Amino acid sequence: xxxxxxxxxxxxxxxxxxxxxxxxxxxxxxxxxxxxxxxxxxxxxxxxxxxxxxxxxxxxxxxxxxxxxxxxxxxxxxxxxxxxxxxxxxxxxxxxxxxxxxxxxxxxxxxxxxxxxxxxxxxxxxxxxxxxxxxxxxxxxxxxxxxxxxxxxxxxxxxxxxxxxxxxxxxxxxxxxxxxxxxxxxxxxxxxxxxxxxxxxxxxxxxxxxxxxxxxxxxxxxxxxxxxxxxxxxxxxxxxxxxxxxxxxxxxxxxxxxxxxxxxxxxxxxxxxxxxxxxxxxxxxxxxxxxxxxxxxxxxxxxxxxxxxxxxxxxxxxxxxxxxxx
Ligand SMILES: [Zn+2]
Numbered sequence: 001x002x003x004x005x006x007x008x009x010x011x012x013x014x015x016x017x018x019x020x021x022x023x024x025x026x027x028x029x030x031x032x033x034x035x036x037x038x039x040x041x042x043x044x045x046x047x048x049x050x051x052x053x054x055x056x057x058x059x060x061x062x063x064x065x066x067x068x069x070x071x072x073x074x075x076x077x078x079x080x081x082x083x084x085x086x087x088x089x090x091x092x093x094x095x096x097x098x099x100x101x102x103x104x105x106x107x108x109x110x111x112x113x114x115x116x117x118x119x120x121x122x123x124x125x126x127x128x129x130x131x132x133x134x135x136x137x138x139x140x141x142x143x144x145x146x147x148x149x150x151x152x153x154x155x156x157x158x159x160x161x162x163x164x165x166x167x168x169x170x171x172x173x174x175x176x177x178x179x180x181x182x183x184x185x186x187x188x189x190x191x192x193x194x195x196x197x198x199x200x201x202x203x204x205x206x207x208x209x210x211x212x213x214x215x216x217x218x219x220x221x222x223x224x225x226x227x228x229x230x231x232x233x234x235x236x237x238x239x240x241x242x243x244x245x246x247x248x249x250x251x252x253x254x255x256x257x258x259x260x261x262x263x264x265x266x267x268x269x270x271x272x273x274x275x276x277x278x279x280x281x282x283x284x285x286x287x288x289x290x291x292x293x294x295x296x297x298x299x300x301x302x303x304x305x306x307x308x309x310x311x312x313x314x315x316x317x318x319x320x321x322x323x324x325x326x
Pocket of ligand 1: 097192228229271
């Protein structure tokens with residue numbers, strides 16, 4: 001049995017102060033997923049350079065892929081690098097799409113400062129019972145909790161839904177009151193993965209449901225809202241992938257100007273994962289195609305990391321509005 005670690009021992013913060021500041025100043029905190037070293041380096045260097053707070057996200061799949069102990073020490077290493085650089089950006093370590101009380105508890109015991117319990121597949125009442133149980137445990141350790149109401153379409157690791165169900169604004173107040181959650185992920189038209197919308201020729205991406213967001217804000221004044229599945233599926237990288245042997249025809253995402261608009265509202269956290277995956281895949285494909293003799297992973301993972309860092313800086317500056325805050 002390994003010893004338990006509290007997040008403060010690692011130099012992490014929970015999301016409470018981050019969200020308060022983001023809400024007051026009209027921006028959103030970026031939440032980036034990581035599973036490997038190059039991704040984490042790109043996120044950290046990008047956030048140091050753009051002086052942005054950051055939420056490092058680990059999914060259940062990432063824990064299985066990279067080993068939970070290694071992920072914890074990687075996050076610790078990232079914090080050391082931030083300190084050495086003289087930067088004071090705050091960092092939270094967050095469980096993405098926790099699906100059980102046990103998983104959330106295990107993450108809290110290994111030093112996570114924030115967890116998501118995703119009870120959106122359950123009934124409203126069951127979701128409340130599960131979320132409340134996680135909140136009660138998490139708050140004993142000063143760990144913040146994100147809940148979810150409504151269902152996002154698309155695929156992300158083990159999370160997969162054919163159809164989306166928009167969040168019902170009339171449910172949010174009761175859910176937040178009864179569970180005590182610190183933030184709430186809602187469904188207003190974003191979606192997981194790289195195929196967010198099935199468009200017919202000539203059709204454009206449907207706008208996010210800002211009317212639902214507005215209703216939610218009215219019911220929960222001052223309360224932090226979270227958007228999942230908020231990649232824009234940048235077409236320049238989709239094109240590179242397709243040009244160099246990939247096949248991602250019809251991949252589309254949420255336009256960046258819509259996300260910027262959301263970030264100025266009660267939306268305090270925006271999750272971006274697919275855009276990073278696309279950048280890394282595009283650059284690696286390009287490296288292989290341009291230099292078939294390349295068999296040094298540093299010579300394709302390195303360039304991929306460089307472009308991923310540029311993406312992070314771009315997102316922080318022009319989409320989240322989180323740059324130059326620290
Ligand atoms: Zn998600």
